[in-house]
Amino acid sequence: MEQIKILIVEDEPVLALDLAKKLRKLGYEIIDIVSTGELAVNLVKQTQLDLIFMDIKLKGAIDGIETATQILQIEDIPIVYLTGYVDEETVERAEHSGCYGYMLKPCKPIELYATIKIVLKKHKELTKAKISLFNKSQSISLKQSNYNLITQLPNRLYLQEKFSQTLEQQNADINLQYNELHDFKIATIIYLNIDRFYRINNNLGHKYGNLLLQQIAQRLQTILSDEVLIAHLNADEFAIVFFAVENRQQILQSINRVTQQFERPFLLNKREIFLTTSIGIAVYPWDSTEIEQLLQKAYQAMSQAKQQGGNQYKFYQPTVEKEESDILTLETDLRYALGRKELQLYYQPQISLKTGSIVGVEALIRWHHPHKGIISPSIFIPLAEQTGLINALGEWVLLKACQQMKTWQLKSLAVDRIAVNLSGRQFNQVDLGKILIKILKRTQLDSHCLELELTESTLIADLDLTIRQLNTLKSLGIKISVDDFGTGYSSFSYLQNFPFDILKIDRSFIKNIDQNCKNAAITKALIQMAHQLNLKVIAEGVETKKELSFLRKNKCDEVQGYFFSPPLSVCEFELLLQKHQVAKTIPN
Ligand code: C2E
Ligand code: MG
Ligand code: MG
Numbered sequence: 001m002e003q004i005k006i007l008i009v010e011d012e013p014v015l016a017l018d019l020a021k022k023l024r025k026l027g028y029e030i031i032d033i034v035s036t037g038e039l040a041v042n043l044v045k046q047t048q049l050d051l052i053f054m055d056i057k058l059k060g061a062i063d064g065i066e067t068a069t070q071i072l073q074i075e076d077i078p079i080v081y082l083t084g085y086v087d088e089e090t091v092e093r094a095e096h097s098g099c100y101g102y103m104l105k106p107c108k109p110i111e112l113y114a115t116i117k118i119v120l121k122k123h124k125e126l127t128k129a130k131i132s133l134f135n136k137s138q139s140i141s142l143k144q145s146n147y148n149l150i151t152q153l154p155n156r157l158y159l160q161e162k163f164s165q166t167l168e169q170q171n172a173d174i175n176l177q178y179n180e181l182h183d184f185k186i187a188t189i190i191y192l193n194i195d196r197f198y199r200i201n202n203n204l205g206h207k208y209g210n211l212l213l214q215q216i217a218q219r220l221q222t223i224l225s226d227e228v229l230i231a232h233l234n235a236d237e238f239a240i241v242f243f244a245v246e247n248r249q250q251i252l253q254s255i256n257r258v259t260q261q262f263e264r265p266f267l268l269n270k271r272e273i274f275l276t277t278s279i280g281i282a283v284y285p286w287d288s289t290e291i292e293q294l295l296q297k298a299y300q301a302m303s304q305a306k307q308q309g310g311n312q313y314k315f316y317q318p319t320v321e322k323e324e325s326d327i328l329t330l331e332t333d334l335r336y337a338l339g340r341k342e343l344q345l346y347y348q349p350q351i352s353l354k355t356g357s358i359v360g361v362e363a364l365i366r367w368h369h370p371h372k373g374i375i376s377p378s379i380f381i382p383l384a385e386q387t388g389l390i391n392a393l394g395e396w397v398l399l400k401a402c403q404q405m406k407t408w409q410l411k412s413l414a415v416d417r418i419a420v421n422l423s424g425r426q427f428n429q430v431d432l433g434k435i436l437i438k439i440l441k442r443t444q445l446d447s448h449c450l451e452l453e454l455t456e457s458t459l460i461a462d463l464d465l466t467i468r469q470l471n472t473l474k475s476l477g478i479k480i481s482v483d484d485f486g487t488g489y490s491s492f493s494y495l496q497n498f499p500f501d502i503l504k505i506d507r508s509f510i511k512n513i514d515q516n517c518k519n520a521a522i523t524k525a526l527i528q529m530a531h532q533l534n535l536k537v538i539a540e541g542v543e544t545k546k547e548l549s550f551l552r553k554n555k556c557d558e559v560q561g562y563f564f565s566p567p568l569s570v571c572e573f574e575l576l577l578q579k580h581q582v583a584k585t586i587p588n
Pocket of ligand 3 (some may be wrong): 094483504506507540
């Protein structure tokens with residue numbers, strides 16, 4: 001009999017190991033033990049599972065019930081909750097999350113055995129019922145289980161089957177032509193993930209999320225041919241396989257054909273939505289000859305693209321595999337980084353286009369890892385968010401930045417304001433106001449000199465809370481800017497209704513703005529609109545003179561980017577300020 005594959009999600013190591021031991025004794029296979037919801041969701045995307053035991057109280061950003069909800073959106077796997085206690089509210093939440101059972105820890109082997117038997121039987125029956133409902137008039141056809149119910153695109157199973165069939169056919173053709181295998185074809189496997197898709201589901205609801213997926217599927221189908229396979233893998237993830245590719249040039253062309261589909265906006269609920277994608281690529285037969293392995297490698301490359309900010313593609317590189325496992329060690333290292341003084345703030349100037357002076361500075365965190373060198377905040381900030389370390393880390397950044405600003409003011413090297421990035425979890429802290437008051441008092445910094453940068457995703461997560469927090473910040477006299485504007489939801493109505501001071505246009509719009517008409521038009525419109533709303537506009541990531549000229553011509557207020565200066569250490573930044581002050585006293 002086939003072994004039942006079980007995943008344990010439990011952050012209490014002793015309990016997790018005890019449960020694994022009992023289950024193994026009962027003859028079940030433990031695929032893995034993970035300690036956070038995020039790890040569980042990732043694993044589900046890559047591994048075939050029969051059952052999950054899920055602790056409800058998990059230490060990470062999402063608890064067991066939320067994890068189960070996310071998993072069930074990806075795949076229909078039976079989930080049994082484990083808990084140390086029972087209360088009304090939790091039971092009710094659990095009940096609505098589509099779980100199969102609820103067990104009190106620690107569980108006895110006999111209870112485990114009985115529960116697993118019942119759950120698997122119930123799941124089998126339900127699956128059967130669902131399939132027959134779906135097929136309605138037709139007899140149950142195996143084929144149906146090969147298609148995604150939302151988009152009607154083939155799923156992973158179909159892709160697996162069809163991939164080897166197509167390859168066999170291709171090789172047969174080549175053999176026929178040349179009588180030997182001296183010419184072999186390659187295939188590009190593209191793993192595509194929609195950036196920040198969860199925001200659509202969170203804000204417009206699953207109905208619109210599904211409608212959007214259908215539109216995406218329709219667009220992707222326009223590239224379908226005998227030599228292209230497309231599959232909807234799960235939630236917001238698709239795989240596109242291009243066969244009969246002959247060289248690198250053609251691989252790049254195939255990627256282009258996919259990304260082109262996202263150049264035009266999608267229309268949803270009468271709104272235009274621009275989507276970006278993170279793409280990972282594996283190539284047959286270089287990276288592997290097995291489709292499962294190829295998909296896994298393309299997935300790893302996609303994760304890397306995502307970690308580097310999304311809206312880009314990455315080829316699979318063998319080192320990625322190692323990096324993935326390094327993440328766990330990194331998490332532990334990060335816990336000690338603050339105490340070991342491995343964290344440091346760098347400062348990047350913001351220049352007024354009217355006066356040419358440095359008017360602001362953004363504090364950006366750096367981690368000098370003892371073995372790995374400098375680690376980008378795009379990697380460790382999300383990690384700190386997941387583990388909850390972000391609050392302590394964020395408070396440290398605020399304190400350091402305010403202290404530094406005060407020191408510069410005392411040295412008469414001051415700029416008008418210092419900007420500090422705030423992550424979502426930090427912004428949602430109930431006592432954020434108190435923390436800020438404490439820091440401003442301790443550093444004696446005037447609150448008007450402090451600016452907090454928030455991203456769109458932070459702002460739209462919980463609108464009531466956002467309004468409350470923004471009002472607190474405003475009442476303290478702190479400035480608020482919207483960071484990376486344009487990359488996400490880009491809702492103009494909240495720009496109107498929330499008390500923002502500054503809009504920061506994301507780097508992706510500024511890049512080559514002198515050549516890219518679409519970005520030029522968007523940026524122009526954004527600047528005009530922001531001015532009408534009395535917001536100051538900062539363009540991020542200005543790298544060339546041409547980009548600068550465009551922004552100047554279109555009345556952008558301030559710029560930030562490598563063209564003027566990358567983020568600098570305290571000493572370097574002081575030198576820059578001094579040089580700038582001298583330059584300003586010399587008439588031109
Ligand atoms: P961000 O707030 O949008 O910061 C701008 C990022 O763009 C910085 O990356 C900066 O080094 C980079 N950048 C600036 N000018 C240019 C340019 O001309 N070209 C290019 N290619 N890049 C440019 P960095 O320092 O790696 O930070 C990445 C992100 O990490 C930040 O994006 C911010 O969201 C986050 N972050 C950084 N420090 C903190 C922090 O203290 N707390 C929190 N919560 N997040 C932080
Ligand atoms: Mg920022
Ligand atoms: Mg930014």
